[in-house]
Amino acid sequence: xxxxxxxxxxxxxxxxxxxxxxxxxxxxxxxxxxxxxxxxxxxxxxxxxxxxxxxxxxxxxxxxxxxxxxxxxxxxxxxxxxxxxxxxxxxxxxxxxxxxxxxxxxxxxxxxxxxxxxxxxxxxxxxxxxxxxxxxxxxxxxxxxxxxxxxxxxxxxxxxxxxxxxxxxxxxxxxxxxxxxxxxxxxxxxxxxxxxxxxxxxxxxxxxxxxxxxxxxxxxxxxxxxxxxxxxxxxxxxxxxxxxxxxxxxxxxxxxxxxxxxxxxxxxxxxxxxxxxxxxxxxxxxxxxxxx
Amino acid sequence: xxxxxxxxxxxxxxxxxxxxxxxxxxxxxxxxxxxxxxxxxxxxxxxxxxxxxxxxxxxxxxxxxxxxxxxxxxxxxxxxxxxxxxxxxxxxxxxxxxxxxxxxxxxxxxxxxxxxxxxxxxxxxxxxxxxxxxxxxxxxxxxxxxxxxxxxxxxxxxxxxxxxxxxxxxxxxxxxxxxxxxxxxxxxxxxxxxxxxxxxxxxxxxxxxxxxxxxxxxxxxxxxxxxxxxxxxxxxxxxxxxxxxxxxxxxxxxxxxxxxxxxxxxxxxxxxxxxxxxxxxxxxxxxxxxxxxxxxxxxxxxxxxxxxxxxxxxxxxxxxxxxxxxxxxxxxxxxxxxxxxxxxxxxxxxxxxxxxxxxxxxxxxxxxxxxxxxxxxxxxxxxxxxxxxxxxxxxxxxxxxxxxxxxxxxxxxx
Numbered sequence: 078x079x080x081x082x083x084x085x086x087x088x089x090x091x092x093x094x095x096x097x098x099x100x101x102x103x104x105x106x107x108x109x110x111x112x113x114x115x116x117x118x119x120x121x122x123x124x125x126x127x128x129x130x131x132x133x134x135x136x137x138x139x140x141x142x143x144x145x146x147x148x149x150x151x152x153x154x155x156x157x158x159x160x161x162x163x164x165x166x167x168x169x170x171x172x173x174x175x176x177x178x179x180x181x182x183x184x185x186x187x188x189x190x191x192x193x194x195x196x197x198x199x200x201x202x203x204x205x206x207x208x209x210x211x212x213x214x215x216x217x218x219x220x221x222x223x224x225x226x227x228x229x230x231x232x233x234x235x236x237x238x239x240x241x242x243x244x245x246x247x248x249x250x251x252x253x254x255x256x257x258x259x260x261x262x263x264x265x266x267x268x269x270x271x272x273x274x275x276x277x278x279x280x281x282x283x284x285x286x287x288x289x290x291x292x293x294x295x296x297x298x299x300x301x302x303x304x305x306x307x308x309x310x311x312x313x314x315x316x317x318x319x320x321x322x323x324x325x326x327x328x329x330x331x332x333x334x335x336x337x338x339x340x341x342x343x344x345x346x347x348x349x350x351x352x353x354x355x356x357x358x359x360x361x362x363x364x365x366x367x368x369x
Numbered sequence: 370x371x372x373x374x375x376x377x378x379x380x381x382x383x384x385x386x387x388x389x390x391x392x393x394x395x396x397x398x399x400x401x402x403x404x405x406x407x408x409x410x411x412x413x414x415x416x417x418x419x420x421x422x423x424x425x426x427x428x429x430x431x432x433x434x435x436x437x438x439x440x441x442x443x444x445x446x447x448x449x450x451x452x453x454x455x456x457x458x459x460x461x462x463x464x465x466x467x468x469x470x471x472x473x474x475x476x477x478x479x480x481x482x483x484x485x486x487x488x489x490x491x492x493x494x495x496x497x498x499x500x501x502x503x504x505x506x507x508x509x510x511x512x513x514x515x516x517x518x519x520x521x522x523x524x525x526x527x528x529x530x531x532x533x534x535x536x537x538x539x540x541x542x543x544x545x546x547x548x549x550x551x552x553x554x555x556x557x558x559x560x561x562x563x564x565x566x567x568x569x570x571x572x573x574x575x576x577x578x579x580x581x582x583x584x585x586x587x588x589x590x591x592x593x594x595x596x597x598x599x600x601x602x603x604x605x606x607x608x609x610x611x612x613x614x615x616x617x618x619x620x621x622x623x624x625x626x627x628x629x630x631x632x633x634x635x636x637x638x639x640x641x642x643x644x645x646x647x648x649x650x651x652x653x654x655x656x657x658x659x660x661x662x663x664x665x666x667x668x669x670x671x672x673x674x675x676x677x678x679x680x681x682x683x684x685x686x687x688x689x690x691x692x693x694x695x696x697x698x699x700x701x702x703x704x705x706x707x708x709x710x711x712x713x714x715x716x717x718x719x720x721x722x723x724x725x726x727x728x729x730x731x732x733x734x735x736x737x738x739x740x741x742x743x744x745x746x747x748x749x750x751x752x753x754x755x756x757x758x759x760x761x762x763x764x765x766x767x768x769x770x771x772x773x774x775x776x777x778x779x780x781x782x783x
């Protein structure tokens with residue numbers, strides 16, 4: 078392959094990595110806050126993509142403009158999932174970890190089944206965005222406009238998240254709750270409220286990822302599962318609970334995946350990522366930026 | 370009439386009644402259908418259900434069509450018995466397929482099984498049927514290895530990928546003879562039995578007929594991104610790109626080609642995803658001129674009335690036209706119904722023998738075939754594949770010349 082081809086593959090890997098990071102950060106955030114792994118994360122991504130598709134199909138408005146609506150809807154959904162399911166799962170007297178896993182896993186199965194029933198298993202695509210089909214040609218390296226846009230949104234989301242975590246009272250409350258759930262209650266912070274807001278934030282972020290992806294990817298009831306798998310590896314690689322670990326790990330996963338195809342047959346492209354992950358497990362089990 | 374005669378008479382009457390009950394027990398014939406009803410290819414299963422139900426409607430009712438068992442209500446030799454379908458979901462997983470086949474046979478007492486789209490699933494389901502001595506009709510699984518396992522209860526009315534690929538290369542040879550430049554091909558295939566088998570045949574044929582394979586890309590099915598794979602195709606820039614892909618990958622392939630600014634000179638697909646409506650709804654504008662192999666030619670409806678009628682019946686259920694997959698599913702159930710009727714029995718071995726003796730002329734099917742007659746391996750050799758080209762928003766049959774309604778546009782982007 079030519080040098081141009083190699084740059085193309087790496088640039089695409091980088092863009093995909095930013096998307097992976099955006100998908101993974103909500104998962105990491107929720108885990109960091111309350112030690113709950115959300116097994117319905119991929120299905121939340123799928124719901125967000127359907128929300129974007131549905132709103133576009135009904136209104137005809139460009140999906141880029143519909144993004145805030147999708148994010149808001151997913152944030153409300155996330156808070157409801159916490160208040161309606163996870164809150165109760167956390168109260169389990171014994172084996173709470175298992176109960177949480179099965180509660181969110183069950184939710185995933187339910188959402189997927191409902192999606193297939195209500196939306197049919199057909200593949201949908203949004204054809205109406207002004208970004209669709211446009212590419213930026215940088216010296217023969219093609220950067221598709223929707224993915225570039227997705228990368229910019231991802232970086233902006235991480236910047237916003239950083240400001241939120243460091244500059245606001247809510248961010249401080251989040252940080253405090255994740256450090257010591259018991260102590261925050263003593264200083265008058267409602268743990269339940271913080272958790273619900275944490276779920277809203279996590280689901281809102283995956284909603285953002287879904288809204289961006291719907292512009293350039295197809296939508297169907299199983300679309301989340303493939304990305305969820307990547308998200309779990311990303312979170313584990315970056316360190317469970319580390320928000321910026323997710324960004325770094327997302328980029329690494331995207332790049333390593335792309336680079337693997339330069340040396341190995343494409344069918345084995347996820348191998349590079351898992352080999353890297355195994356290495357991290359051996360030498361730094363808490364993940365690259367984990368604080369376990 | 371003395372008492373003994375009354376007793377005898379009563380016994381005779383009872384025997385007659387028992388006989389009558391035995392006959393009425395066969396007032397329905399239960400047939401299992403194994404398809405992906407959930408998972409990434411669930412839409413295939415949903416459409417297969419519509420196709421098979423359309424076929425059952427034709428068998429069970431009275432329809433003035435030149436198709437086997439259409440003009441009579443039910444199966445006449447079984448006292449007008451009706452076909453009842455039971456659907457099972459294999460999710461594209463060979464092991465789930467095997468378990469579901471077992472359940473259909475032992476719990477639901479099906480008479481025969483039709484399936485399964487995925488060749489990998491057809492492999493396990495047909496082996497299970499063989500064990501229970503029950504006929505399996507592979508409607509739409511096209512891997513050539515399937516009929517080469519010495520199974521006695523395996524039947525495939527439609528072509529396999531060697532026949533399909535041979536037709537593609539025949540077509541290429543013909544174009545070449547007409548002075549078109551075709552020297553290189555690029556293979557692009559998914560990593561399950563369908564893609565691997567298909568590419569093996571294509572690689573072999575390309576070698577034999579003097580086409581250079583300049584890219585040989587095996588990719589992971591349902592991949593989140595195909596950028597580097599498409600980059601390999603783009604770098605090679607072959608005269609013909611030959612994808613063997615299911616729906617998700619077909620969609621992503623075409624989208625990614627667009628994003629990377631790659632316009633293949635020609636594309637010739639091993640159907641599968643490239644006969645699905647969803648693909649053309651989403652990226653049809655980029656597929657103008659795509660050639661795909663097919664078992665079915667919808668435009669033949671102009672010459673054969675039954676195709677148009679069946680297509681209308683199917684469309685009323687599924688809200689889409691019959692395609693390569695659904696036509697084969699429909700056809701498979703009719704072939705099976707015809708054999709069960711001729712067997713006049715629900716016994717697996719008798720139906721198997723009747724299937725082996727099948728002789729349906731092409732005009733009595735909805736397919737553009739010469740006939741349906743099975744070889745000793747259960748493969749129908751008389752089902753000539755056709756090539757269809759996507760022109761102006763619909764598929765037109767372009768090869769072989771005998772059934773073609775118009776000449777192929779080649780190169781497709783020319």
